[in-house]
Amino acid sequence: MSSEPTIADVLRELAALEDPKIREANERRGDDYGVNLTRLRGLAGRLKAQHQLALQLWAAGDTAGRLLATLICRPKALSPADLDAMVRDIRSPKLLDWFVVNVVRASSHAEALRLRWKDGDDLLGRAGWSLTTERVVKKARDLDLEALLDQIEKEMKQAPIYKQWAMNHCLAEIGIRHAQHRQRAIRIGERLAVLIDYPASPGCTPPYAPIWIAEMVRRNEETQRQGRRTSE
Template sequence: MAETEVSEVMAELAALEDAKIRAVNEKHGDDHGVNLGALRALAKRLKTQQDLARGLWDTGDTSAKLLALLICRPKAFDRAELDAMVRAARTPKVHDWLVNYVVKKNPHAEELRRAWFADPDPVVASAGWALTTERVAKKPDDLDLAGLLDTIEVEMADAPDRLQWAMNQTLAQIGIEHAPYRDRAIDIGERLKVLEDYPTAKGCTSPFAPIWITEMVRRRGEA
């Protein structure tokens, strides 16, 4: 993609920048000020453009990276590219979109899950745990669920925030999806108390694992 075309899109993003939106996002660790609805509308107009996506990602700008993740072709990235991208995704929204919109749809997802799972960088490790949560729900056959609970029990309470959040999601998913491990998952959550006091909007389910598990099981009509 020609540099001028990247520049044109960057100019559009600059025009969409809103100081109030940036101020709100910065409270959550995201350094961008573009309304996500406007960003998605721009992505819809641009459609899939892999070269442009790579060019936007390479600018290092957070809004440009988010747009890149919306217009890229997820299966077109090789393993080394995705590994480099996740290590460069330091803001929460970019990290979340990269894992959920791109890595999960890529044929190297399982290789990367295994490689990232125990990475010394907690942000990279959180991507491995996020992919593991997906496996717990959809393809758990060769996962050691008891071993995952062992690790969570020992490490989650003291894990850095983003890794702790990802591990908690895995804990909840095990409890929700796998009845034989449900009581243990709830017990771990109750003892560790991770996210017990997390502010939850009215009508939303708390991310505190015992509440989350119990509510999702209730909705399914299970015992």
């Protein structure tokens, strides 16, 4: 690939990375791309930041190309209106998550968009709740956690599946990170029973919030005990 590849060059390289087995596995999970993501990240590393190329890839509409676009665009060059239009055109859960992590969080508009998207349907709501979860973990000082728990308790059981996953993640992080809200978060999880029967792979923590909270709190406390023993 030349130092200044065209969109046609990049689309050809993406097509060469297509793996039918990966596509089949992703389609079973409701997604629509067939590119190994490690190899796609390698391509992004070679391209580096190329904002105009990223916009062209996004406009082309292919999910693999759009995943690549999230890695090579310049988030600060996108306005709130740009980001809002882009997120509303996403149909892939993996692309939605990459867009939030790689683009929206890196922009200066994340908080305003969090509030705009949180009450939306399915993937749009997932974007808003993913940004809310980040606030719970990193910048919870000005968040009304009780109000978030009220909304989760009222809405999560009936929420569309992708939004429900993000709300459940937020519920778990409130319980894990904020001890004063832990028991209420556990009670909400027990009453709603969202993902209670979801199978977890061996060695993985189940996504059912009460178990998730208890296990992560246990691990955190064990890490703290080991740290104290080391310092003695």
